[in-house]
Amino acid sequence: MEPGPGPKPDWLKIKLATGSSFASTRQLLTRHSLHTVCRSAMCPNLHECWSKGTATFLLLGNVCTRSCRFCAVATESRPELPDTREPARIAEAVKTMKLRHAVLTSVNRDDLPDGGAGHWAETIRAIRAVNPSVSIECLIPDFNGNDQSLDQVMAEAPEVLNHNIETVPSLYHKVRPQADYSVSLSIIERARQKFRLATKSGMMVGMGETSPEVEASLLDLRRHGCDMVTIGQYLQPTAAHLPVTRYVTPDEFEYYRCFAQQAGFRHVQSAPFVRSSYHAEAFSPAEPEALS
Numbered sequence: 001m002e003p004g005p006g007p008k009p010d011w012l013k014i015k016l017a018t019g020s021s022f023a024s025t026r027q028l029l030t031r032h033s034l035h036t037v038c039r040s041a042m043c044p045n046l047h048e049c050w051s052k053g054t055a056t057f058l059l060l061g062n063v064c065t066r067s068c069r070f071c072a073v074a075t076e077s078r079p080e081l082p083d084t085r086e087p088a089r090i091a092e093a094v095k096t097m098k099l100r101h102a103v104l105t106s107v108n109r110d111d112l113p114d115g116g117a118g119h120w121a122e123t124i125r126a127i128r129a130v131n132p133s134v135s136i137e138c139l140i141p142d143f144n145g146n147d148q149s150l151d152q153v154m155a156e157a158p159e160v161l162n163h164n165i166e167t168v169p170s171l172y173h174k175v176r177p178q179a180d181y182s183v184s185l186s187i188i189e190r191a192r193q194k195f196r197l198a199t200k201s202g203m204m205v206g207m208g209e210t211s212p213e214v215e216a217s218l219l220d221l222r223r224h225g226c227d228m229v230t231i232g233q234y235l236q237p238t239a240a241h242l243p244v245t246r247y248v249t250p251d252e253f254e255y256y257r258c259f260a261q262q263a264g265f266r267h268v269q270s271a272p273f274v275r276s277s278y279h280a281e282a283f284s285p286a287e288p289e290a291l292s
């Protein structure tokens with residue numbers, strides 16, 4: 001058995017921010033019957049983000065058809081059919097929350113012929129119809145690499161197309177056994193080359209990767225046209241999930257931040273609690289002329 005990472009260091013102690021907005025964000029999400037990845041994935045930043053009145057909407061239910069070993073989203077039951085009223089409810093919530101930047105993500109829906117791409121496209125259109133000035137960030141699943149589904153979402157021209165590689169390729173069989181590293185890279189490349197979108201990806205560390213492997217993945221992302229990147233500490237959501245192998249120090253996160261910046265990423269967030277939608281509003285969409 002591999003040795004565990006030991007007790008949580010001080011830099012991973014969560015500060016529970018509970019501003020007045022926390023309760024109203026929670027009430028609003030409940031009122032609109034909306035799922036968030038903040039809650040479904042047990043994000044450590046939930047108190048901070050909800051207290052600032054932001055959240056990341058989880059489309060297509062809260063049951064995933066895959067079983068990635070790092071993720072807390074439920075997988076045991078059968079997912080329900082997509083809720084056709086969800087796009088309108090999200091659009092209303094974006095308006096009520098006065099969001100300037102709305103972040104959407106979804107579970108994997110390998111049970112649906114289009115992987116849920118049509119529902120994604122409808123949600124983007126519904127948000128824009130009610131909130132014409134909002135920017136939209138789509139943290140998409142891989143749609144099994146289905147070009148038609150990917151194109152359906154990308155053609156809606158979200159201001160940021162985000163797709164996480166999650167980890168280094170040598171750990172895919174352990175971390176995301178139903179996913180493929182090269183497919184994830186090709187999604188970023190497609191968004192950039194075919195649709196000229198601003199692209200973003202993210203990875204977790206502390207799962208057994210080495211530092212040279214992280215560097216190699218950052219360079220892979222750059223080579224495939226990724227503009228922005230997030231790097232954060234993996235935290236085991238329950239005892240049934242993949243164990244943490246080590247707690248990466250704040251100095252190492254700073255090293256990765258500098259490495260990524262030197263590699264040419266336009267925006268980099270690298271710190272223990274960084275998640276792919278953390279402070280997403282600070283990741284401004286690319287100027288068209290900045291795209292090469």
Ligand code: SF4
Nearest residue numbers: 038043045046049277
């Ligand atoms: S970092 Fe993202 S997922 Fe986590 S609470 Fe904030 S908005 Fe939600």
